[in-house]
Amino acid sequence: MARTVLVTGGNRGIGLAIAQAFAKQGDRVAITHRGSGAPEGLFGVQCDITDSAAVDAAFAAVEAELGPVEVLVANAGITDDTLLLRMSEEQFTRVVDTNLTGAFRCAKRASGKMLRARWGRMIFISSVIGLYGGPGQVNYAASKAGLVGVARSITRELGSRNITANVVAPGFIETEMTAVLPAEKKAEYVKAIPAGRLASADEVASVVTWLAGDGAGYISGAVIPVDGGLGMGH
Numbered sequence: 001m002a003r004t005v006l007v008t009g010g011n012r013g014i015g016l017a018i019a020q021a022f023a024k025q026g027d028r029v030a031i032t033h034r035g036s037g038a039p040e041g042l043f044g045v046q047c048d049i050t051d052s053a054a055v056d057a058a059f060a061a062v063e064a065e066l067g068p069v070e071v072l073v074a075n076a077g078i079t080d081d082t083l084l085l086r087m088s089e090e091q092f093t094r095v096v097d098t099n100l101t102g103a104f105r106c107a108k109r110a111s112g113k114m115l116r117a118r119w120g121r122m123i124f125i126s127s128v129i130g131l132y133g134g135p136g137q138v139n140y141a142a143s144k145a146g147l148v149g150v151a152r153s154i155t156r157e158l159g160s161r162n163i164t165a166n167v168v169a170p171g172f173i174e175t176e177m178t179a180v181l182p183a184e185k186k187a188e189y190v191k192a193i194p195a196g197r198l199a200s201a202d203e204v205a206s207v208v209t210w211l212a213g214d215g216a217g218y219i220s221g222a223v224i225p226v227d228g229g230l231g232m233g234h
């Protein structure tokens with residue numbers, strides 16, 4: 001059954017791979033972007049997820065074009081790494097406001113229509129760093145760990161209405177976000193990953209589409225790692 005899917009930050013990187021995977025299986029797919037426009041075949045809405053009025057307007061535009069959002073993929077996110085001693089409060093707050101509060105804004109806006117439909121899927125793109133931690137990533141790790149609490153609370157609140165909320169925690173994926181890592185840092189990570197390699201964005205997308213499907217209807221509040229074994233033991 002075709003669903004209406006919204007992927008935040010679906011204009012590039014992991015979000016784009018997720019959006020394309022849903023589109024490929026015949027779903028109606030909308031993505032948010034911040035001015036780049038939408039890749040071909042996807043319905044684009046401009047939205048900065050740090051602005052609740054913009055989130056509301058984006059959902060309204062998707063609803064008018066494709067119908068109520070049935071599957072929300074809260075993917076948009078940023079990093080702003082620096083050591084704790086040097087991290088400004090603004091750096092901490094900005095990352096949390098985007099990655100965690102941004103996901104909350106979208107989930108809250110999506111929940112009304114999901115409740116009415118008595119069906120919904122929320123998938124939060126976290127990171128292995130959320131539970132593993134990372135030097136220089138106090139802000140990012142806090143925001144990504146926070147998503148686990150969000151998904152688990154939504155599960156307890158809305159689980160009886162056929163709404164699931166899950167977290168996907170990717171390890172190191174080949175995107176623009178990791179392209180900026182110095183080569184020696186990348187080699188260090190690869191050494192620590194049991195799979196011995198970074199992953200492609202498609203390897204995250206396939207897990208997300210599966211979680212949104214009927215076969216995963218009894219999975220909620222889960223943290224699904226897609227990290228080649230890096231975070232084992234979480």
Ligand code: NDP
Binds near residue numbers: 014036076
């Ligand atoms: P990219 O940097 O390639 O893309 C980030 C996306 O988020 C872009 O679409 C960007 O939009 C969007 N975005 C950032 N800030 C905002 C905002 N305020 N409002 C709306 N959209 C925003 O990242 P990836 O594809 O690598 O990462 C996607 C998600 O996966 C992130 O949440 C990231 O933390 C997570 N992740 C990534 C890993 C990796 O190895 N790459 C590993 C683990 C998790 P725009 O184009 O306008 O900038």
